[in-house]
Amino acid sequence: MTSNIQKTITSLQNLQSSVEWHIPEHRATCLWDAFSDLLCDRAMILAMNSSFIDPSLQFASQLKIIKSSFKKVFSIPSLEKIRKLGNSEAEKEDLENLYQNILNTYENTLLILVSEDLYKLQILKDLVVWMNEDSSYLQERVMVIISRVLSFASRKVRGHASVEVPCLGVLAAELSLLCCHSDLSVAQQASVGMHHLLCIAKHQNNTEKHKPMKYEKHRNYSLLSPSSLLQNRAKIAQSVGQTLMPSLLTDFTWSLLMTFSSPDYVTAFNASTILKLTLEYYAHKVTTVCKIVDAIYKQLHKNPSHVMRRAMLQVITLLTRDSPKAIFQLMGYPVPADNTLVLIWHAAYSESSVALHVLKKILLILKGKPGKMHESLLDKRRFSLHRTDMMPVAASQALCTLLPLGSYKKAVAQFFPQLLMALMVQLFYISDLRKMAEDMPCYAQNALQVLLNCSGLQQVNIVLTKKNCWNEFSNELLQHHGIYLIAKTLSDFNFPQFPETLHYLYKLSVEGPRQSEESVITVIFLTEVSFIDCEQPGSLSLCKFKSTLQPSPSLNIDSYQGLRQ
Numbered sequence: 220m221t222s223n224i225q226k227t228i229t230s231l232q233n234l235q236s237s238v239e240w241h242i243p244e245h246r247a248t249c250l251w252d253a254f255s256d257l258l259c260d261r262a263m264i265l266a267m268n269s270s271f272i273d274p275s276l277q278f279a280s281q282l283k284i285i286k287s288s289f290k291k292v293f294s295i296p297s298l299e300k301i302r303k304l305g306n307s308e309a310e311k312e313d314l315e316n317l318y319q320n321i322l323n324t325y326e327n328t329l330l331i332l333v334s335e336d337l338y339k340l341q342i343l344k345d346l347v348v349w350m351n352e353d354s355s356y357l358q359e360r361v362m363v364i365i366s367r368v369l370s371f372a373s374r375k376v377r378g379h380a381s382v383e384v385p386c387l388g389v390l391a392a393e394l395s396l397l398c399c400h401s402d403l404s405v406a407q408q409a410s411v412g413m414h415h416l417l418c419i420a421k422h423q424n425n426t427e428k429h430k431p432m433k434y435e436k437h438r439n440y441s442l443l444s445p446s447s448l449l450q451n452r453a454k455i456a457q458s459v460g461q462t463l464m465p466s467l468l469t470d471f472t473w474s475l476l477m478t479f480s481s482p483d484y485v486t487a488f489n490a491s492t493i494l495k496l497t498l499e500y501y502a503h504k505v506t507t508v509c510k511i512v513d514a515i516y517k518q519l520h521k522n523p524s525h526v527m528r529r530a531m532l533q534v535i536t537l538l539t540r541d542s543p544k545a546i547f548q549l550m551g552y553p554v555p556a557d558n559t560l561v562l563i564w565h566a567a568y569s570e571s572s573v574a575l576h577v578l579k580k581i582l583l584i585l586k587g588k589p590g591k592m593h594e595s596l597l598d599k600r601r602f603s604l605h606r607t608d609m610m611p612v613a614a615s616q617a618l619c620t621l622l623p624l625g626s627y628k629k630a631v632a633q634f635f636p637q638l639l640m641a642l643m644v645q646l647f648y649i650s651d652l653r654k655m656a657e658d659m660p661c662y663a664q665n666a667l668q669v670l671l672n673c674s675g676l677q678q679v680n681i682v683l684t685k686k687n688c689w690n691e692f693s694n695e696l697l698q699h700h701g702i703y704l705i706a707k708t709l710s711d712f713n714f715p716q717f718p719e720t721l722h723y724l725y726k727l728s729v730e731g732p733r734q735s736e737e738s739v740i741t742v743i744f745l746t747e748v749s750f751i752d753c754e755q756p757g758s759l760s761l762c763k764f765k766s767t768l769q770p771s772p773s774l775n776i777d778s779y780q781g782l783r784q
Contacts, residue, residue, distance in 0.1 A: 250301070250317050253291045257321060260288040261328045268332060278339065281332070285342060289349050292325050293356040326364045333372055340372055340419075341386035347393040362397065362408030369415035376422045387420050388463060388470025392490075395455045395471075396478065398448050399489045410445040413455070417462045452493050460501035468504045471497070476511065476534065479527040480518070491530035498537035508542040512549070512563070520559040532566035539567040546580040550613040555660055564620050571626035578627075578634050584614040585641040588648050615645055615662035622669045631673050635716045636723035640740065642667040643702060646692045647736040664689050674716065682708050702740050706747035721745070 264281050272280070295301070301318050302311045332339045343365050350361045376382045394416060397409030447454050463471060478490035498505070505511070515531045525531065539545040549567060552560050568577045589611040618638070621627055631638070645663035668689075671680040683689065683704060691701035714720075724745040727737070 249295055250314070250321065253295055254317065254321050256291050257288055257324050260284050261324060264328055265331065268335065282342060282345060286345070286349060288325060289346065292321055293361060297357065322360060326367060329364065329368050330371055333368055334375065337372060337382060337384050340384055340390065343368060344386055344390045344393055347397065358402065359404045359408060362405050362412065366408045366412035366415065369412045373415040373418040376419055379422055382419065382422045384419060384423065387416060387423070388467035389474045391416055391459055391463065392471045392474035395459065395493050396486060396489055398455055399450050399452060406450055410448040413448050414445045417458055420462045420467065423464050423467065452489065453496055456493050456496035460497045465504040465506050468501060469506045472505050472511065479530060484526065487527055491527060495530070495533055495537065498534065502537045503541045505538060508538045508545050509548045511538060512545055516559060516563055519562070520557065523559060532562065535563055535566045536570065540573060543580060546577060550584055550610045550617065552613065554609045554612045554616065556613060556616055561620055564617055568621055569624055569626055574627045574630035575633065577621070578630050581614045581617060582634065582637050582641055584610050585645060587611045589652055611645055611648070612662055615642065615666045618666035619662055619669050622666070622673045631670070635674055636720040638670055639720065640727070642670065643705065643740050644737050647698060650692050650698060664692065676712065676714055679708050679712050679714065699739065699743060702743045703747065706744040710747055
């Protein structure tokens, strides 16, 4: 390697002595220094490229040298200033040629690296990062080199069935922002580069399956042209969403999301706009929804007044539409939920299009018993809420937040019986849990009251409060009486949801083994509401119920009926 460097320096000295330059050396010192350093760096980079060094170590070493060269090459004055150094046309022409030689040498070095390994297109992403660190760099010229290297790479992949370029997602995010650059010359070069990048992405080895897009039948690849992408955020988003495979679109999403924290508000705003437009149709292709949601939660928890808070919440809304896992994830945070998590609940679940789906998942969570330790923790003697499953408590708190929303009106009406029974079961569970954790909030009770109020049963809630019903659940001896009061009060008001509730209770009675608490509640509640139906002429509901239900041994229907009288 040392011999190569010495040969390069000797060649440069020979070049200076053999070519008749019209440039006084003292007037072009910055150019000569940059050129000589660049040739030395190029020699080292190419020497590494042909050696048997570990690929990751090789790339890291080359990148370090490329960065050093970048600072030297792109910190030289602009061509206009360079030409002013010459006193004659011949001097100006020589200065311009030397200037172009420097830039071309840097570009050719990158072309050689990429020609041997497309993975090294990742260097272009770093070029953008370095360029943005200092506005004094020749940004347009950097973008010219990037677009040319991408053009070369797009020609190289033609005819290949598939290629592997894992950096395309992150690089696409950087270029999408530069396509909206205030300097039109920079934006134009970025648009050309984005066009070539998307051409490469079409050849990516895509073995992943994803859902059909809303307008997949009407793909219009003319949108991939540079002129269409120039400062057009909507078309950038559509082109990127159409072309990038899921893993790359996930990287694209992550990269733009990280830009939300940029000190440059214009850049952050452009990032949020492009990302929202992309996720509007292609959120289903993002593969790390839970990770992204968690990152946003941590960011907003750390800085509740984040300038891009609204945009972050909109990202959550778009990502969680088709992500059932996110529902369970958002019920897995410590209870009680803090203001940030409640804000995210609103963002993720407030739309009417997801209301039914969300309530189904919450009902599934409410089947669990809060405070239950995981198997790996059963040998622990000391009880700790942090080591137990508290998702049912979080789900109850979420219902307090979601049920009053207008978008949940139809869903609440459809799932009233299921929610009613699930929350009454949770009242039993929470009363047991509060024996070990006295400060445990009773969100199940709050959610049950909200359910009544949202279902047109405000008077039922008022009567139950007057009868001191809610306090009875804190006393184990009075819990059954509390359930009786709820059932009796609903029956007295002949609540509109009676047919659906009775049908659901019949269904529960014949489904098979249940938790003892659920059996007791079913017996008490179904017996009580059945009296409404029994009062109707010719009704056989109670007889039918008694013939199908196998109640808990702790409660006999006939004895309960006698006590009721």
